[in-house]
Amino acid sequence: MKIAVLGTGGVGATIGSKLVELGHQVKMGSRSATHEKGLAWTKAAGPNASLGTFEDAASFGELAFNCTSGLGSVSALEAAVAGLSGKVVIDVANPLDFSKGFPPTLFTGNTDSLGEQAQRALPNSKVVKALNHVTASLMTDAKRVAGGDHDALICGNDAGAKAEVTKILKEWFGWQSVIDLGDIGQARGTESYLALWVRLYGALGTADFNLKIMR
Ligand SMILES: NC(=O)c1ccc[n+]([C@@H]2O[C@H](COP(=O)([O-])OP(=O)(O)OC[C@H]3O[C@@H](n4cnc5c(N)ncnc54)[C@H](OP(=O)(O)O)[C@@H]3O)[C@@H](O)[C@H]2O)c1
Numbered sequence: 001m002k003i004a005v006l007g008t009g010g011v012g013a014t015i016g017s018k019l020v021e022l023g024h025q026v027k028m029g030s031r032s033a034t035h036e037k038g039l040a041w042t043k044a045a046g047p048n049a050s051l052g053t054f055e056d057a058a059s060f061g062e063l064a065f066n067c068t069s070g071l072g073s074v075s076a077l078e079a080a081v082a083g084l085s086g087k088v089v090i091d092v093a094n095p096l097d098f099s100k101g102f103p104p105t106l107f108t109g110n111t112d113s114l115g116e117q118a119q120r121a122l123p124n125s126k127v128v129k130a131l132n133h134v135t136a137s138l139m140t141d142a143k144r145v146a147g148g149d150h151d152a153l154i155c156g157n158d159a160g161a162k163a164e165v166t167k168i169l170k171e172w173f174g175w176q177s178v179i180d181l182g183d184i185g186q187a188r189g190t191e192s193y194l195a196l197w198v199r200l201y202g203a204l205g206t207a208d209f210n211l212k213i214m215r
Helices: 010-021 036-045 054-060 070-080 114-121 157-172 184-204
Strands: 004-005 025-032 049-053 064-067 090-091 126-129 149-158 179-182
Touching: 004 010, 004 054, 004 070, 010 025, 010 036, 025 036, 025 054, 025 149, 036 049, 036 064, 036 126, 049 054, 064 070, 070 114, 090 114, 114 126, 114 184, 126 157, 126 184, 149 157, 149 184, 157 179
Parallel strands: 004 025, 004 064, 025 049, 064 090, 090 126, 149 179
Antiparallel strands: 126 149
16 A cells, blocks of 8 residues: 655654555655655665655555644644545544653643544544554554553544554554544543553553553
């Protein structure tokens, strides 16, 4: 597939590299088509990797990942809105505000979410919130923790898009269990979990952990 990865940070590079490794063509998106980190990533990832603006990447991809900073996500998605029309957008971003240091706060409060803001910014796209509750290296390689015996939480308004994302998580990234929480409003739950995630990170001294829901 041709896939857009919006974001030149560690998450974009991790997801982009995994997708290239799986044989896909990936265009990373940035505010600048000559972004230094983006160019370094394309060089390392090989001929199936390229860099462009958010708009270029969105038009290129049949599918997109939003891996931009929480505070920059809406403006990045607004720049990409035309190219993302009709497409599935996997939103892994978190609404974290580090302006007062660590631990960060959630700038969306608990009556909105970045997932909902992304869907409002992309009214003709199918936004599915996924993978935002795990560290980047676990997103694309679930087996790194407990042999993969833990849960991915997703939500979104379009059932077909969620089925596609579930298949991607399982077949490409090694997830064994994907729990569908419902519509995109449920991102308020998976994003609020970051308040606990950062504290677990502090207490455990590692980012290699995730939730397993026991019934
Ligand atoms: N790090 C993790 O393990 C992890 C785990 C789960 C979720 N997440 C979430 O994944 C996302 C990406 O994290 P990251 O650490 O890889 O990268 P990041 O540093 O949070 O974000 C980098 C990207 O955000 C874009 N950006 C920043 N400000 C912007 C603005 N004002 N307007 C438009 N775009 C802007 C940058 O654009 P340029 O390319 O132009 O610089 C760059 O592409 C974040 O939302 C984070 O919360 C991270």
